Amino acid sequence: MTGRIRNRQFASKIVSAEEAAGMIEPGENVGMSGFTGAGYPKEVPGALAKRVATSHEQGLPMKVGLWTGASTAPELDGALAEVEGIDLRLPYQSDPVSRAKINAGRLDYTDIHLSHVAQRVWQGIYGELDVAVIEVSGITPDGRLIPSSSVGNNKTWLEQADRVILEVNSWQSEHLDGMHDIYYGTALPPHRKPIPITHPADRIGVPHLECPADKVIAVVETESPDRNAAFTPPDRTSEQIAGHVLDFLELEVRSGRLPRELLPLQSGVGNVANAVLAGLGAGPFDGLTAYTEVIQDGMLQLIESGKLQMASATAFSLSPTAVDRFNRDTAAYRDKIVLRPQEISNHPEVVRRLGCLAMNGIVEADIYGNINSTHLMGSRIQNGIGGSGDFARNAYVSIFVTPSQAKNGDVSAIVPMVSHVDHTEHDVDVVVTEQGLADLRGLSPKKRAERIIDRCAHPDFRPLLHDYFQRAQHSSFGLHTPHLLDESLSWHHRYVQHGSMRG
Structure with a gap:
């Protein structure tokens, strides 16, 4: 032995x-x-x-x-x-x-x-x-x-x-x-x-x-280490998105819709998620908990600061620096972290009971709040839906975050119609970009469109979206969710043909 x-x-x-x-x-x-x-x-x-x-x-x-x-x-x-x-x-x-x-x-x-x-x-x-x-x-x-x-x-x-x-x-x-x-x-x-x-x-x-x-x-x-990607400090865009999310959470507390210690956090992996977690570390919230899939650097830092009392997940996703710190002091984290099978860490029953605050990244959102989190131009898989759907449909508040544009400004993350649907408008409460935050709760489709365009779209694409929406209200088959069917995916087609969504 x-x-x-x-x-x-x-x-x-x-x-x-x-x-x-x-x-x-x-x-x-x-x-x-x-x-x-x-x-x-x-x-x-x-x-x-x-x-x-x-x-x-x-x-x-x-x-x-x-x-x-x-x-x-x-x-x-x-x-x-x-x-x-x-x-x-x-x-x-x-x-x-x-x-x-x-x-x-x-x-x-x-x-x-x-x-x-x-x-x-x-x-x-x-x-x-x-x-x-x-x-x-x-x-x-x-x-x-x-x-x-x-x-x-x-x-x-x-x-x-x-x-x-x-x-x-x-x-x-x-x-x-x-x-x-x-x-x-x-x-x-x-x-x-x-x-x-x-x-x-x-x-x-x-x-x-x-x-x-x-x-x-x-x-x-x-005797081999896990694959640990170096943590990239949040850039300006990620910090702006995080700031909007933190302002929203503070407003929810002031409005009495959330307790001061919030509700259990769920966070996808990435720069924006870590930026939000870093903001929570500097913010007014104490006694936090997490019920999520993955524990990454920001969550470990919250535990070390005393802000996060307990984190439940199914795995770690730590940078080399954070792994070294965790491996040195694993015993000290043992009463602050619990790792479960993913059918439990992601179980809709538990997510709904605990009232998780879910925050996940996306590829694109359309003006009515439908979300594509997996495919580029409708056909090319990027990664997969992962656990975002497990949490989004059952969360107390479901938040989706993304920079407003990509590919050096040639791609808008806010489009007339998403090219692939992973999360329907019914599972989306909040959409956030560095431009702002759109709280969609309680809004009709047309009110959602106005709010997403005005608050989340990049200024370079905002006039094009307003033009599409206004024309759709005059020429659509119906006016509940106005669409121009011959144009709704034209932005994606334009990118595939010419390398840019710009008109």
């Missing part, structure tokens, strides 16, 4: 990554751990990619179905996509190689709400799960698995897979033990029971993952 593998039965199954990859057969569905570059297997995917490449050189086709929690890392997604080793990818990806293959029609991809993945796998929608490849930070003497820096769908993969390969990563802090809450109470209808979470700090499960030793076919020892 080694320091992190403290069970003899598991220790007897230690093999190399190459040997473990050799146990995965062509055509099998493989569920791998990993969520936003945290807790993914570090060695077996690369060894599997080499095996796929060798098979192809020998004229033998080999692909696998790749299922994860969310995005992973180049040494997993990128490596397997590069050698044409993936058949169907789900449920979320952000790898540039994978994205290029998907948009070239060479890799099938299905984009799923993250809270739905486990249920669909239990239903057998995607077929049998043949193999699970799961990173853990250790194995206890009695054979329980200590999760690493993400949980994601690992519980479901371990339950559903016929065979299991474990990577035990000693780079992960040993003090992660006790930070996780693995809930085994979910079931398919008609056997469901309420999920008993009424506060982000509630623990309703057990700290370890369970897996019968006889299901485990290989154990691989690793």
Whole structure:
């Protein structure tokens, strides 16, 4: 036995990554751990990619179905996509190689709400799960698995897979033990029971993952860091967006619609989200909590400052600097952070009960408040819907943020009609750009259009939007949601043809 593998039965199954990859057969569905570059297997995917490449050189086709929690890392997604080793990818990806293959029609991809993945796998929608490849930070003497820096769908993969390969990563802090809450109470209808979470700090499960030793076919020892992107300080645009969001929250408190400590925060990943979190650190709110998917730098800083009392998530997404700080002091964060399976961290029932304040980024919004968060020009997938839909439809307040323009001013983020719909107007409460904030609650479609154009559109595009809206009110088929059907997507067509949405 080694320091992190403290069970003899598991220790007897230690093999190399190459040997473990050799146990995965062509055509099998493989569920791998990993969520936003945290807790993914570090060695077996690369060894599997080499095996796929060798098979192809020998004229033998080999692909696998790749299922994860969310995005992973180049040494997993990128490596397997590069050698044409993936058949169907789900449920979320952000790898540039994978994205290029998907948009070239060479890799099938299905984009799923993250809270739905486990249920669909239990239903057998995607077929049998043949193999699970799961990173853990250790194995206890009695054979329980200590999760690493993400949980994601690992519980479901371990339950559903016929065979299991474990990577035990000693780079992960040993003090992660006790930070996780693995809930085994979910079931398919008609056997469901309420999920008993009424506060982000509630623990309703057990700290370890369970897996019968006889299901485990290989154990691989690793000592490799997670993929941690350097944190880019918020730019002026992000700071302006953050300022509008913080002003809105203060107004909601003054109006009595929110308590002074707000409600549990949910935040997507990115510059704007971190800018808002930084603003909260300097703002008047204390006693904050978070019920979200991912803990990133800004949330860690809020915990360290004492502003954030508790954060519940399914994974970390930290910069190298923040990771070093977290790994040095993991034990100190253990009573402030809880990591759960993503079907719990993103569960609509819990999100609605807690009244989360959801803030997510987008590609574009149209003048009536419909949101495209996944596709460029209606056809090219960027990343995926992730958990934004899980939170947006069930949040107490649903906020979507974006710079008002992109591509050096050639693309407007506010358009007559979105080229792809991920979140309908019914799930969108607030739209924010650096230009301003549009509170859409209680407004009819035409009032929403006026507010979005006036407060969120970039001045370079605002006259064009007003012109479209005014003409639509005279020539539309109906006047509830006026549209010019022959022009509603003309901005996107103009960009595809000429490289700019400008008239």
